[in-house]
Amino acid sequence: MFDSGIGGLTVAAALRQLLPAEDIFYIGDTARVPYGGKSAATIERYSMEISGLLLAEEAKLIVVACNTASALAVPRLQETLRVPVLGVILPGARAAVKATRSRRVGVIGTRATIYSRAYERAIQDLDPEIQVLSQECPLLVPLIEEGWLDDPVSDQVIGRYLDQLVKDQIDTLVLGCTHYPLLRQSIKRFVGPQITLVDSADNCALAVKDLLRKQKLAAPKTNLGRLRVAVTDASTGFLHVAEKALGLQVGDVQLRTVQSGTPN
Amino acid sequence: MFDSGIGGLTVAAALRQLLPAEDIFYIGDTARVPYGGKSAATIERYSMEISGLLLAEEAKLIVVACNTASALAVPRLQETLRVPVLGVILPGARAAVKATRSRRVGVIGTRATIYSRAYERAIQDLDPEIQVLSQECPLLVPLIEEGWLDDPVSDQVIGRYLDQLVKDQIDTLVLGCTHYPLLRQSIKRFVGPQITLVDSADNCALAVKDLLRKQKLAAPKTNLGRLRVAVTDASTGFLHVAEKALGLQVGDVQLRTVQSGTPN
Numbered sequence: 364m365f366d367s368g369i370g371g372l373t374v375a376a377a378l379r380q381l382l383p384a385e386d387i388f389y390i391g392d393t394a395r396v397p398y399g400g401k402s403a404a405t406i407e408r409y410s411m412e413i414s415g416l417l418l419a420e421e422a423k424l425i426v427v428a429c430n431t432a433s434a435l436a437v438p439r440l441q442e443t444l445r446v447p448v449l450g451v452i453l454p455g456a457r458a459a460v461k462a463t464r465s466r467r468v469g470v471i472g473t474r475a476t477i478y479s480r481a482y483e484r485a486i487q488d489l490d491p492e493i494q495v496l497s498q499e500c501p502l503l504v505p506l507i508e509e510g511w512l513d514d515p516v517s518d519q520v521i522g523r524y525l526d527q528l529v530k531d532q533i534d535t536l537v538l539g540c541t542h543y544p545l546l547r548q549s550i551k552r553f554v555g556p557q558i559t560l561v562d563s564a565d566n567c568a569l570a571v572k573d574l575l576r577k578q579k580l581a582a583p584k585t586n587l588g589r590l591r592v593a594v595t596d597a598s599t600g601f602l603h604v605a606e607k608a609l610g611l612q613v614g615d616v617q618l619r620t621v622q623s624g625t626p627n
Numbered sequence: 628m629f630d631s632g633i634g635g636l637t638v639a640a641a642l643r644q645l646l647p648a649e650d651i652f653y654i655g656d657t658a659r660v661p662y663g664g665k666s667a668a669t670i671e672r673y674s675m676e677i678s679g680l681l682l683a684e685e686a687k688l689i690v691v692a693c694n695t696a697s698a699l700a701v702p703r704l705q706e707t708l709r710v711p712v713l714g715v716i717l718p719g720a721r722a723a724v725k726a727t728r729s730r731r732v733g734v735i736g737t738r739a740t741i742y743s744r745a746y747e748r749a750i751q752d753l754d755p756e757i758q759v760l761s762q763e764c765p766l767l768v769p770l771i772e773e774g775w776l777d778d779p780v781s782d783q784v785i786g787r788y789l790d791q792l793v794k795d796q797i798d799t800l801v802l803g804c805t806h807y808p809l810l811r812q813s814i815k816r817f818v819g820p821q822i823t824l825v826d827s828a829d830n831c832a833l834a835v836k837d838l839l840r841k842q843k844l845a846a847p848k849t850n851l852g853r854l855r856v857a858v859t860d861a862s863t864g865f866l867h868v869a870e871k872a873l874g875l876q877v878g879d880v881q882l883r884t885v886q887s888g889t890p891n
Contacts, residue, residue, distance in 0.1 A: 394669050395659050400772075402861040405658050475862070505769035508664075516783055523780070597666040598739070 364389050364426035365413045368396035369602050370504070370542035371428030374451065375590060376609045377564035378426070382572055384586040388420045389428070390619060394595035397504055398431040399473025399540070406475060410436035412621050414444055416593075422446055423580050426571060430455075430540045430563070431473050434481035447574055454566030455537050456485035459493075462559045463535040466493045469528040469558075472539030474499045482539055496531050500524045500540075507542045510604045513549060521546065521553050529554055538562040545604070593617040628653050628690035629677045632660035633866050634768070634806035635692030638715065639854060640873045641828035642690070646836055648850040652684045653692070654883060658859035661768055662695040663737025663804070670739060674700035676885050678708055680857075686710055687844050690835060694719075694804045694827070695737050698745035711838060718830030719801050720749035723757075726823045727799040730757045733792040733822075736803030738763045746803055760795050764788045764804075771806045774868045777813060785810065785817050793818055802826040809868070857881040 364371060364378070368391045375389050392398075392413050398406050410432045417425050425440065425448045427433045433450030440448045459468045459482075470482040477499040486495050503524070506517045528536065536558050538544055544562050551560060575581040582588060592613050594602075606613050628635060628642070632655045639653050656662075656677050662670050674696045681689050689704065689712045691697045697714030704712045723732045723746075734746040741763040750759050767788070770781045792800065800822050802808055808826050815824060839845040846852060856877050858866075870877050 394665065396664075400660075400862055401658065405860045405862075501773050502766075502769055505766055509765050516780065516787070519780055519783075596669045598664060598669075 364428045365410075365417060365432070366391050366429040366541060367398035367409075367431060368393050369594075370507070370540065372592075372609055372611055372613075373541050373544045373562070374426065374428035374564045374567055376611050377568040378571060379588070379590055379611070381568040382575075383588055384582040384584050385575070385588045386582065386586075387588065387590045388417065388422065388593070389590065390416055390593045390595070392595050392621065393598065394621065397473070398429065399475050399504060400501060401475060403435045403475070403479070406432055406435045407439050410440060411443065414440055416619055416621065418444065418446070424449065424571065424574065426567065427451065428541055428567070431475045434472075434476045434479040447578065449567065449570055449574060451541065451563035451567045452481045452485050454570045455539060455561065455563035456482055456489060458561040458563070458566045459486055459535050459537045460489045462561050463493060465532065465534040466490070467531065467533045467535075468493055468495050469525075469531075469533035469536040470495060470497045470539050471500045471503075471524065471536065471543065472497075473504065474501055476539055482537060496528055496533055498524055498528055503546060504540065504542045507545050508604065512545055512604075517546060517549050518552065521549055525550070525553055529558070533558060535559045535561060591617070593619045595619055595621045628692045629674075629681060629696070630655050630693040630805060631662035631673075631695060632657050633858075634771075634804065636873055636875055636877075637805050637808045637826070638690065638692035638828045638831055640875050641832040642835060643852070643854055643875070645832040646839075647852055648846040648848050649839070649852040650846065650850075651852065651854045652681065652686065652857070653854065654680055654857045654859070656859050656885065657862065658885065661737070662693065663739050663768060664765060665739060667699045667739070667743070670696055670699045671703050674704060675707065678704055680883055680885065682708065682710070688713065688835065688838065690831065691715065692805055692831070695739045698736075698740045698743040711842065713831065713834055713838060715805065715827035715831045716745045716749050718834050719803060719825065719827035720746055720753060722825040722827070722830045723750055723799050723801045724753045726825050727757060729796065729798040730754070731795065731797045731799075732757055732759050733795075733797035733800040734759060734761045734803050735764045735767075735788065735792075735800065735807065736761075737768065738765055740803055746801060760792055760797055762788055762792055767810060768804065768806050771809050772868065776809055776868075781810060781813050782816065785813055789814070789817055793822070797822060799823045799825060855881070857883045859883055859885045
């Protein structure tokens with residue numbers, strides 16, 4: 364699995380819990396993080412390059428644990444790579460469709476994710492009656508990486524971003540970025556108990572389980588799966604925030620160099 | 628000149644004003660922005676690669692208009708490249724030494740700039756009696772790129788970061804990141820009139836003028852210099868914030884691909 368950085372460890376945590384027999388190799392493209400403000404062409408190129416590293420590790424399945432890359436690069440990866448590729452958009456969309464009663468769903472994410480309208484399309488493919496209201500939230504990732512997870516400044520930024528969605532009476536909010544679950548408490552405080560928060564992590568793990576079963580790729584149940592983490596830049600300050608908040612045992616982190624060019 | 632992104636346009640504006648005869652080619656490495664949280668090895672590699680693009684444009688002089696790259700990559704660039712290289716650290720340090728009366732100077736910057744202690748060393752090389760107090764401010768660049776330049780949230784974040792420096796009775800504060808001049812008003816409000824704010828832009832332009840004269844590289848005075856701007860990623864939302872705040876005519880922006888490998 365890969366992410367633009369370390370935020371995708373929220374998805375790794377869900378996978379570890381549901382599929383303890385599977386070996387997970389996680390790579391965070393910290394040398395080029397963040398993807399969320401960059402163009403579709405750049406995000407697609409980076410996703411192809413990082414996938415090359417995963418193929419070199421003999422991945423049997425690639426999970427794109429980054430909403431931005433899922434929104435913009437998964438179709439290209441699915442077309443090009445020789446292994447199945449799963450993103451986090453469809454699992455998140457399914458969770459939203461299941462949760463909404465009023466059929467008014469809010470989606471928050473990075474600028475690139477929101478501009479792509481990937482959630483909107485995925486949700487409306489599942490139920491064309493659902494109204495999707497979207498809001499880009501560029502400051503949330505930096506606030507989370509600074510570790511201001513339960514902080515009045517984060518509360519105010521969240522209030523600024525979410526105010527209109529609440530006024531528009533959504534009943535379900537998709538946390539459309541793998542970092543955002545780390546701000547769940549603060550978001551919950553602002554939107555109140557009437558709005559259901561959904562994220563992709565658990566649903567993505569279910570989709571992975573399903574696909575491994577269907578394609579007969581699942582590891583033997585007796586296997587003791589492990590999580591290995593690699594990054595493309597050695598500077599991993601945020602890793603400690605993520606480890607602590609997720610209760611995830613990360614251990615030694617490897618450093619990898621990303622190659623320019625496309626895998627096949 | 629290059630920067631990790633668009634913040635270095637504050638330096639471009641100063642150069643345009645002081646040296647209107649010079650042609651400036653500015654490239655922002657927006658495909659890999661920000662540099663400020665990344666490791667020294669990555670910042671050095673990116674700086675070498677971007678300098679290769681400038682040499683291909685037949686640059687007679689390279690200005691590193693990015694504090695992070697100046698702090699971590701200028702020595703290597705000076706060693707390796709065949710044209711003179713000027714960073715923004717030494718000009719900023721000179722401005723601070725000139726401004727301080729109490730010899731207590733504060734420096735704010737990205738995490739990588741602050742960890743490098745480049746300002747501390749440059750200031751104390753000029754005057755070993757000066758005490759330098761440093762503070763990393765990772766959220767300021769994202770706030771500026773979001774365009775929250777005169778905003779209560781930015782005021783609070785600035786208060787949080789600068790509180791200790793003010794208590795420690797600095798009389799001069801170095802804005803050690805090319806983005807920060809865009810938050811000058813808000814910073815000024817917090818630190819009050821007793822503390823002098825200095826940035827590298829004007830002093831860097833003076834250093835460029837001096838070097839061009841000494842090395843007989845200055846353009847003829849009758850030349851009508853122009854500013855061309857290129858980026859490595861097409862997504863340039865922040866460009867409009869910078870253009871507006873700086874009153875800079877940027878015109879068409881080119882898209883360039885950065886090559887892996889090192890120039891010489």
